[in-house]
Amino acid sequence: MTQKIWHSLPEYQALRAVMESGTTAKAAIRLGLSQSAVSRSITSLESRTGRILFERDGGRLVPTDEAAQLNRRLDSLFDALIAIDGPTTPARETLRLTAPPTYAHRFLVAHITSFLKANPHYFISMEVSPSDEVIRGILEGRFDLGVSGVELSRDGVRLTPYRRASAVCVMPTDHPLAGKATIRPQDLHGEPLITLTHRHARRAQLDQVFLAARSQPRLVAEVSTSCAAVDLARAGLGLAVVNPFPVYHYRSNDVVFRAFDCDLTYRSYFVTHDNRPLPAIARAFMRHLRLHTPNDPFSQKA
Known part of the structure; x- marks a missing residue:
């Protein structure tokens, strides 16, 4: 029984x-x-x-x-x-949102707009912060939801996978390597390269990729965001190896993205507090992003 x-x-x-x-x-x-x-x-x-x-x-x-x-x-x-028991007119709920610059400026702004147009009773307060501050802000209860591409594991913080992507090489459309479908580390030997600064874990990983391939690109600039790296590549300063999500969605017609042949995998996460109830507006915004994130050749749902 x-x-x-x-x-x-x-x-x-x-x-x-x-x-x-x-x-x-x-x-x-x-x-x-x-x-x-x-x-x-x-x-x-x-x-x-x-x-x-x-x-x-x-x-x-x-x-x-x-x-x-x-x-x-x-x-x-x-x-x-x-x-069931609440008022017939929805209360004006607020989502306290935080994200690093590339996610905030090149991705979330458009989705915040469409979300609030569909849900006029909601309100969003977004703060742009470095990835470590995103984690700290969630942990201290200053924000309800964060979006980040850095795997900073902390007790009390929950990282929910959102997107998974493979590395790409970005260059102007008229670059000699633009005709290749896939760029190898050896192809960048001697080429001018724009990288992230050393405070990013991905910088050390990329350095190891070039070391293993015995390839020595010519470093011309370091920047703190993938967005800035793509902008410098667009200006013709050099090539950049970056996480394509979310910058690929806001690319211009004068740069191309090519698959980069290496084992670098990038993940984007929703960041929430592990021991506090997640507000309904945060869950609604997460669903909105999952439903309305456009497809691209280099990233997939996690």
């Missing part, structure tokens, strides 16, 4: 309240219950699910990974309850 599965809304409400407030006392005030009632709900939920959801640390309840995972799965339930 199949065991009947039952659910308790008060238990789920207690879980979310404690996750957001950090103590049963604050959760009790938020829910209008006694502290003991909140504690009983948490204990009952742990007993029913067979999971340890919180660990005590200096008077605070620290959520376990199991609690964070369960809390994320409850997002759709609470969204549905808000839709």
Whole structure:
């Protein structure tokens, strides 16, 4: 006989309240219950699910990974309850968004525009930050959602894969190598090259690619963003090896992108806090990006 599965809304409400407030006392005030009632709900939920959801640390309840995972799965339930019990006119929700310059200026601006036109009751506040500041801002709770192409793993931060891409070589349309479908590292021996600065991990990886191929390009400039590297290539300063996403979508007619024969793989991520509920507007914007990101020859859905 199949065991009947039952659910308790008060238990789920207690879980979310404690996750957001950090103590049963604050959760009790938020829910209008006694502290003991909140504690009983948490204990009952742990007993029913067979999971340890919180660990005590200096008077605070620290959520376990199991609690964070369960809390994320409850997002759709609470969204549905808000839709049922909430006002008929949607409240003006705000998405606090952060991203590095290339993503912000060359990609997100257009998608923010289409998203807000389709959802006029939403509001977006975007801050342009270096990738490490994107991670720090999410971790400190200053932002709801980040977009980044750097794999900076931190406790408390969740990286959700969004796009995957292979390296490309960018050059003016009239460059002698533009006629090749794929550029090899050996093809760039002696060629003027524009690279990212050494603070980028990809710079060291690209240097290793050229070293292994015994190829020595002539370095002419270092820049902090892929966008700047492509602009310098467009101006005829040299070639650049970059992550094609998202700069490929905003290329001009006077540069070409060619596959670069190496093992460099680039990933773009949605950055969220691992232990805080993701606002409905953040999930909506993530869906919007996934649905409306155009296809290109060099990147795919992750």
